[in-house]
Amino acid sequence: xxxxxxxxxxxxxxxxxxxxxxxxxxxxxxxxxxxxxxxxxxxxxxxxxxxxxxxxxxxxxxxxxxxxxxxxxxxxxxxxxxxxxxxxxxxxxxxxxxxxxxxxxxxxxxxxxxxxxxxxxxxxxxxxxxxxxxxxxxxxxxxxxxxxxxxxxxxxxxxxxxxxxxxxxxxxxxxxxxxxxxxxxxxxxxxxxxxxxxxxxxxxxxxxxxxxxxxxxxxxxxxxxxxxxxxxxxxxxxxxxxxxxxxxxxxxxxxxxxxxxxxxxxxxxxxxxxxxxxxxxxxxxxxxxxxxxxxxxxxxxxxxxxxxxxxxxxxxxxxxxxxxxxxxxxxxxxxxxxxxxxxxxxxxxxxxxxxxxxxxxxxxxxxxxxxxxxxxxxxxxxxxxxxxxxxxxxxxxxxxxxxxxxxxxxxxxxxxxxxxxxxxxxxxxxxxxxxxxxxxxxxxxxxxxxxxxxxxxxxxxxxxxxxxxxxxxxxxxxxxxxxxxxxxxxxxxxxxxxxxxxxxxxxxxxxxxxxxxxxxxxxxxxxxxxxxxxxxxxxxxxxxxxxxxxxxxxxxxxxxxxxxxxxxxxxxxxxxxxxxxxxxxxxxxxxxxxxxx
Amino acid sequence: xxxxxxxxxxxxxxxxxxxxxxxxxxxxxxxxxxxxxxxxxxxxxxxxxxxxxxxxxxxxxxxxxxxxxxxxxxxxxxxxxxxxxxxxxx
Numbered sequence: 001x002x003x004x005x006x007x008x009x010x011x012x013x014x015x016x017x018x019x020x021x022x023x024x025x026x027x028x029x030x031x032x033x034x035x036x037x038x039x040x041x042x043x044x045x046x047x048x049x050x051x052x053x054x055x056x057x058x059x060x061x062x063x064x065x066x067x068x069x070x071x072x073x074x075x076x077x078x079x080x081x082x083x084x085x086x087x088x089x090x091x092x093x094x095x096x097x098x099x100x101x102x103x104x105x106x107x108x109x110x111x112x113x114x115x116x117x118x119x120x121x122x123x124x125x126x127x128x129x130x131x132x133x134x135x136x137x138x139x140x141x142x143x144x145x146x147x148x149x150x151x152x153x154x155x156x157x158x159x160x161x162x163x164x165x166x167x168x169x170x171x172x173x174x175x176x177x178x179x180x181x182x183x184x185x186x187x188x189x190x191x192x193x194x195x196x197x198x199x200x201x202x203x204x205x206x207x208x209x210x211x212x213x214x215x216x217x218x219x220x221x222x223x224x225x226x227x228x229x230x231x232x233x234x235x236x237x238x239x240x241x242x243x244x245x246x247x248x249x250x251x252x253x254x255x256x257x258x259x260x261x262x263x264x265x266x267x268x269x270x271x272x273x274x275x276x277x278x279x280x281x282x283x284x285x286x287x288x289x290x291x292x293x294x295x296x297x298x299x300x301x302x303x304x305x306x307x308x309x310x311x312x313x314x315x316x317x318x319x320x321x322x323x324x325x326x327x328x329x330x331x332x333x334x335x336x337x338x339x340x341x342x343x344x345x346x347x348x349x350x351x352x353x354x355x356x357x358x359x360x361x362x363x364x365x366x367x368x369x370x371x372x373x374x375x376x377x378x379x380x381x382x383x384x385x386x387x388x389x390x391x392x393x394x395x396x397x398x399x400x401x402x403x404x405x406x407x408x409x410x411x412x413x414x415x416x417x418x419x420x421x422x423x424x425x426x427x428x429x430x431x432x433x434x435x436x437x438x439x440x441x442x443x444x445x446x447x448x449x450x451x452x453x454x455x456x457x458x459x460x461x462x463x464x465x466x467x468x469x470x471x472x473x474x475x476x477x478x479x480x481x482x483x484x485x486x487x488x489x490x491x492x493x494x495x496x497x498x499x500x501x502x503x504x505x506x507x508x509x510x511x512x513x514x515x516x517x518x519x520x521x522x523x524x525x526x527x528x529x530x531x532x533x534x535x536x537x538x539x540x541x542x543x544x545x546x547x548x549x550x551x552x553x554x555x556x557x558x559x560x561x562x563x564x565x566x567x568x569x570x571x572x573x574x575x576x577x578x579x580x581x582x583x584x585x586x587x588x589x590x591x592x593x594x595x596x597x
Numbered sequence: 598x599x600x601x602x603x604x605x606x607x608x609x610x611x612x613x614x615x616x617x618x619x620x621x622x623x624x625x626x627x628x629x630x631x632x633x634x635x636x637x638x639x640x641x642x643x644x645x646x647x648x649x650x651x652x653x654x655x656x657x658x659x660x661x662x663x664x665x666x667x668x669x670x671x672x673x674x675x676x677x678x679x680x681x682x683x684x685x686x687x
Contacts, residue, residue, distance in 0.1 A: 082615045082646075085622060091647040118647060125653040129614050133650055136615065285687060307610070313657055323687065 005235055005242045008219075010187065010212030012232040014201035015257075017250040018164060018184040019226050019243070022219045025167040033108035033145070038100070047100050051107040054147035055093055059084065061143070073204075079136065086140045091118050108148045115141040139174070164227055166219045170197050175204075185227045187234060189215045209234060230586060256582045264295025264538035266545060274549035276523070278541050279337075279531040281509060285326040291534045295541065298335040298392075300457070300531020301509040302327060304380070305343050314376060320383035325390050332391035337457065337507075337531070338384050339436065340377070340409075342366045342398040361465065366399035371408055381416045388428035396434035396457050401441040406452040409433075438462035443491045450502025457531075458495055460510025464488055482565045483512040484572065489525065489559060496526035507531060516583050517576055519543045524556025539583060546580070601673040605634075605660045609683035612655035617684040622646045624675055630666030632676075643676075 038044045062084050070077035086092060092114055099110035115137070122134040165186040175186070175197045183206060191197055191210035201208040207229030212218075219225060219236065226235040226246045230253065235242060268278040279300030280291035291299060307315040307323065328336050344357065344365035357363040370377035384395050397409050410433060420427050432454035437443060439462070446456070464481060465472060467488055472481040482488070492508075499506035507529030512518050514532025516539055522530065523544065530540060555575060562568045577584045607613055613621070625632045625643035632643035636658060641648040643662070654660065664672045 078616060078619075082619055085619055085646045089647045090642075090645050091651075121647075121651045125651060127612055127614075127653055127655045129611060130650055130653055130655075133615050137647070326687070 005238050008212060008215070008234040008236070010209040010215070010232045010234060011191075012229050013188075013191065013198035013210040014185075014206060014208040014229050015253075016185065016205070016207030016229045017227065017246060017253055018207050018229075019238075019246060019250070020162060020164050020184045020224065022166050022187075022222050022225045023163040024216050024220050025165060025170075033106070033112045033149070035109040036106040038104040038106065044101060044104060047107050048097060050148065051093075051096060051100060051111070054107070054144055055087060058140075058143050058147055059087055062087065082133075082136055083140050083143075086137055087144070091121070092137065092140065108145060111141065111145060111148065138169075164225055166215050168216055175201060185209075185229065187212055187215050187219065187227060189213060252582060253586055256586050260538045260542060262538075263542040263545065264293075266295075266541060268297065268541045268544045270523070270544055270547050270549045270552070272548040272550060274523075275528070276544055277507075277529045278537050278544070279335075279507075279529065280534040280537065281514075281531050282327070282534075285323050285330070287534070288327055288330040291537075292330070294534040294537040296334070296534060296537055298337070299327065299331055300337050300507055300529060302336055302338045304339060304341055308341060308343060314379075317379045317383050317386075320380060321386045324383055324387035324393075328387045328391035328393055335392040335394060337394045337396060337434070337509075338387075339396050339398055339457075340367070340380055340384070341370055344369060361471070367397045367405050367409060368399065370397075371405065371412075374412065377409075377412060378416055381413050382420065385413075385416060385420055385427040385431065386425060388431050389426035393428060394432040394434060394455065396436050396455070398436045398459065399438055399462070400435045400449065401439040403445065403448055403452060406435055406449060410452065437495050438466065440467050440491070443467075443494055446495045446498030447501060450498050450504050453504060455504050456495060456499050456506040458492060458506065458508045458510070458527075460488075460492075460508060460512040463491065463510070464512075467491060482569070483510075483515070483518060484521065484559065484568045485565045486560075486563060486568065489521065489556075489568070492522070492527070493525050493556075493560070500526065505529060514540065516540065516543055516580070517572055520547055520552045520555050520575065520579075521559050521572055523547065523549065524552035524554065524559075543580060543583065600663075600665045601669040602664075603662045603673045603677050605662050605676065605680045607654050607656055607658040607660065608680070609686040610656055611686065612658065613649060613652065615650070617686070618646050618649040620679065620684050621649055621676075624679055625672070628664070628666070628668040628672040628675070630664045630669045630672045632672050633663045635661040635663060 038047055062080055066077050066080035066084070069080075095114035095117060096107065096110045099105045099113055100107055103110070105113070118137050119134060122131055122137070125131040162182055162184045164184050167186070167188055169188055169190040170186065185207035186201070187208070188197070188210040189212055198208060198210055207227055209227055209229055209232050212234065219234070222236045224237055226233075226238055226242070228234070228246070235246070238246065268276045270276070277297045279298040280294070280296035281301040281303070282288060282291055282299055283303045283306055307319060324338060342365070344360045344363055354364070364372065381395075384393065387393060395413070397406065400406055413433065417427065417429070434455040434457050435442065435449050435453040436457050436459050437446065438459040442449060443463070450456070460483060464470070464483055464485070468480060468482070468485055470477050470481045472478050496506055506527065508522060508527050509531040513522065513530040514536035519530070519540055520543065532540065555572070559568050559571060562571060609617065621643055622645060634641045634643050634649065634652060636652050636654060639652060641652040643649065662673060662676050
């Protein structure tokens, strides 16, 4: 890299690389429209008329955009319906008209004040999701103000050649008007990876970088810019070398993306025909479609805390059952592994009252909590059993640290089965029961535990934390959280050996399972079932399909011979670069956590 | 003038966010009645989207619906159904 290239760093919001001219959109929201007093009734009437016609034009525009996109992007069409309603709302339009009439203010100023008032009202809203809708109000406000001041006339993206749009912010309605023929990508000062606009960019496959402070000022003078939506890098006026580098990178990425997309639906089988299962972790029924889209062979971890955290009273058996059944039916005939409640007593809003704990990771949580609050546990087990009548279900208990916990949990499950049998409700009598291996004690006891479980699932996030005594949220020690620590890979090997001796299956469902870097070693340790963030599935399948079980075992053996995590990391990184250079380069962009609000 | 009242619970997972609020306002606008949603003493006009959102109702919120006007009864019935169906969500 030469010194001639200026590089800015923002948040990568939608993957891809584009090179082109920047077009900075004028900024409407930040400008505070000045107040002009209207002196005559005629002036007031004229201003009211101006405002009403701005509302009408904006309405026509929104209706038009809504119709254009309703077939291809139904989710975004809904957002436009919301915007139409906001446009006519008393708090926005009504208040503006009132200010024009009663305070003799010009329309732009009146609208500005009305918007400030709505902002103030939303500031007091506690629910973060509802509070976030102020961005929709802001989108409508900007459109209206643009109409009033004449700054927003015409399509903001109209341009003789495709450009990279640079703006302070874009509403989803604005973004939904972008087409690849006009807009190469966009750069925003505001926003995060999960904002509506970012998600829209991902679904339109337009590369984007957001959260880049001062972008509109910094990029105003640039002739040409490079937008790297994989890293968040923006290069201003690149020199020939830099341009060449990025053109090559762009070509490589596009080839990589095309190849990855095809891997999701191929079986996850090694070159020497060792079959594996690549499954998805999910949290809500809505995520099933994503799991299927990326080619999941099943759900390896269905986290069930959401319904308990979201509401103020405990969910009913029926509510739980409906959610589980939706997932089970949608995945059928693929397996769904439901993890029972993994939560601490202090997380419940009500009606349970538990004092906050000094050390919740070592406190009353997960299976310990469930065995104490058996009423809650029974309700969940009942819902899971009932759902098992609709497809392939497995259940697993989190944070098992003794044989007794496993026995008690199974006993409770049997009692619930008996209840259901008596009530004549259908369920799968052979529902496989698993133990999650997350506590070092469970690793040590694995060979005994294997007699009390039909499968093991290693939850690496917790296991690493407990084994290495590292709180990964604590910045002082976060870099000591190392999935390939010699102690961790030895533990995994011990669990696999115990499972094999006991004739049961073993899977991995921590974040480690979705990281391309760790896949060959995990395979080599004998893991044949991996569960991960759905987006990572195609890439993990590709790695498996290009590896032989034999060489994976060789890698695992070599890793087990090394004494420090630094050496092991160096070794697997070097192997990854050698074997899968394109995944080493682009992999992280495709495994990011995509959450849809 | 007929007056009608009903107790309603917000049971859908995400609470009265954008989509349910649009449904509430759309439904309310179909009735010849004043329809007020009350939460702990705070009130929102059911025909106004932003005032519904500003009422801040997550899952589990208890609301009282008050309607008056020629179609008050019909409105209350329709709203009871809309809330019971959880706005077509989960």
